Amino acid sequence: MGKNKQFRFTQNATFDHVVQPGYQELREDRFPLKGRWKEIHFERDAPIVLELGCGKGEYTTGLARLDPSRNYIGVDIKGARIWRGARTAMEQGLTNVAFLRTHVDHITSCFSKDEVDAIWLTFSDPQLRKARKRLTSDLFLERYMAILRPGGSIHLKTDSPVLYEFTMEQVERHGLLLLEHSRDVYAELVPRVPEQIRDMLNIRTFYESMWLQEGRKIHFVQFELR
């Protein structure tokens, strides 16, 4: 492992706002924060929003800055990327931010029923060959159903037409409530939404900046499960 990565891993272990559950405690469903994030971790009764596959956590920290009334948790398996978001949160004095280093497959071992208020999926891998692995596949929608409160929404921002179309089909096939959708979020959605939403949509992630430079369109879907 490179020195830089090692440094980040070591520092992550010292950050109170980086949580790294062990495989065994998740497997045995005894992760102590499950159902108790507000009480134990954030020490305040405020809604929890997740960013799954958060990378460097631009959405987690960006939304937390825009909306101090909610708690934001970035989830990713890569510790060196999470470190960047954790540093940003610290440097900006954001107390409503945490990062959870785990596999998204374990999400129902980390949060309990109705514990989550909203979910953001930002530039997730479109899994071109394995649709069941997409973060809006039936498997994942079932998992979200187990942790998302009724009326909580899922936001997908992607450069992938395949993931966008797939998600739109999922919404239709399962009769989910479609709240917003656009194939070109900056041309179609950003100009017509209220300022507060616009600021949220305007957050640019690391991957998004790369795709925009390549001239790709950014797609967006927001829907509710029930």
Ligand SMILES: C[S@@+](CC[C@H](N)C(=O)[O-])C[C@H]1O[C@@H](n2cnc3c(N)ncnc32)[C@H](O)[C@@H]1O
């Ligand atoms: C294409 S990157 C997008 C990162 C960030 N959201 C952005 O837009 O810059 C996908 C991210 O998902 C994470 N990831 C992929 N599969 C994952 C999994 N099964 N569990 C947790 N994180 C995962 C990767 O580590 C990576 O940081």
